Amino acid sequence: MDAVNLPVGNLLAGQHALVTGGARGIGRAVALHLAQAGADVTVADLRPEDVESTARAVRQFGRRATAVGADVATDAGRRAIVEAANSGIGSIDILVNNAGIIQIVEPFAMTEADWDRMLGINAKAVFFLSQLVLPGMVERRRGSVISLASMAGKAATGVNSLHYNVSKAAVIAMTKTLAHAVAKSGVRVNCVCPGIIDTEMWRQIDREQGQRILGLAEGALIDQRIAQVPLGRAGTPEDVARVILFLASPLADYMTGQAINITGGTITY
Ligand SMILES: NC(=O)c1ccc[n+]([C@@H]2O[C@H](COP(=O)([O-])OP(=O)(O)OC[C@H]3O[C@@H](n4cnc5c(N)ncnc54)[C@H](O)[C@@H]3O)[C@@H](O)[C@H]2O)c1
Incomplete structure (x- = not known):
């Protein structure tokens, strides 16, 4: 009989994941999914108390966890995160660039400060944190980087978040280039493009x-957008976390440079 190597249990045993923006939302779900699959996790976020709460939840899976309160948008913050990860748990095998912000502002009202803050957190920080972590992965010839892009980086969505859309297109572009830059070492770089x-x-x-802008009742805009989703519902943080777990794991060993949609079918390219 042919051998089938399908390591579905303890997929990430012995690995160390760094998840930014892990205090809540998608980042928290990712930290818990990776922990459940066997990884130790360093969680970083601006919100020190909430990030500690995620770390406690990781420890409940019997995994080691380090919590870091730091800003990914600054060089000092990024270095503090990597230093805390290395000294707390050890070298990093999985980097999830999840921290991100949204801002609603009409294109003609947008200031340079709005643009710089958005691109600084959502795009520049993703590149420069990757730049801190990837050389060690390349040296060890093992590692996986997964960044949070968005459907907004591919499709024309949200005229009042132009700079957000640009930042997510930048994540897709840097994912493809970085993937090729490190591919010979076996290190993989991918991103995901969630919808709602x-x-x-x-x-x-x-x-x-x-x-505020459209004058709709609370929840009405979300309902309108969900009505356009082929699968008929909003996604959950867990829907995204499962795909990131897959990309981080050996199940995705032959995937790099990809931008994977998690949109309930809303976009198909
Ligand atoms: N929710 C969605 O519909 C959606 C869709 C596509 C992509 N995304 C992306 O997924 C990621 C997570 O989004 P979410 O919906 O969980 O958002 P969220 O606002 O619930 O969580 C984002 C987390 O990032 C942290 N953060 C923000 N700026 C930071 C900084 N400078 N340094 C450190 N931490 C910082 C926040 O404190 C927060 O805990 C983001 O990159 C977002 O753009 C979200």
Whole structure:
């Protein structure tokens, strides 16, 4: 009989994952999924108390966890995160660039400060944190980077979040280039493109775009957008976390440079 090597249990045993923006939402779900699959996890976020709560939840799976309160948008913050990860648990095998922000602002009202803040957190920080972590992965010839892009980086969505859309297109572009830069070492670099995922970020969009700009009732904008999703519902943080777990794991050993949609079928390219 032919051998089938399908390591579905303890997929990430002995691995160390760093998850940014892990205090809540998608980042928290990712940290818990990776822990459940056997990984030790360093969780970083601006919110020190909430990030500690995620770390406690990781430990409940019997895994080691380090919590870091730091800002990915600054060089000092990124170095503090990597230093805490290395000294707390050890070298990093999986990097999930998840920290991100949204802002609703009409294109002609957008300031340079709005643009710089958005690109600084959502795009520049993803590249420079990857730049801190990838050389060690290449040296060890093992590792996986997964970044949070968005459907907004591919499709024309949200005229009032142009800079967000640009930042996510930048994540897709840097994923493809970085993937090729390190491919010979076996290190993989991918990103995911979620659609509407039920988190605080979507509640902010509902408040700022739905209620403030369009004058809709609370929740009405979300309902309108969900009505356009072929699978007929919003995604959950867990829907995204399962795909990231797959990409982080040996199950995806032959995938790199990809931008995977998690949109309930909303976009198909
Ligand atoms: N929710 C969605 O529909 C959706 C869709 C596509 C992509 N995404 C992306 O997924 C990622 C997570 O989104 P979410 O919906 O869970 O959002 P969220 O707002 O619930 O969580 C984001 C987390 O990132 C942290 N963070 C923000 N700026 C930071 C910084 N400078 N340094 C460190 N931490 C920082 C926040 O404190 C927060 O805990 C983001 O990159 C977002 O753009 C979300």
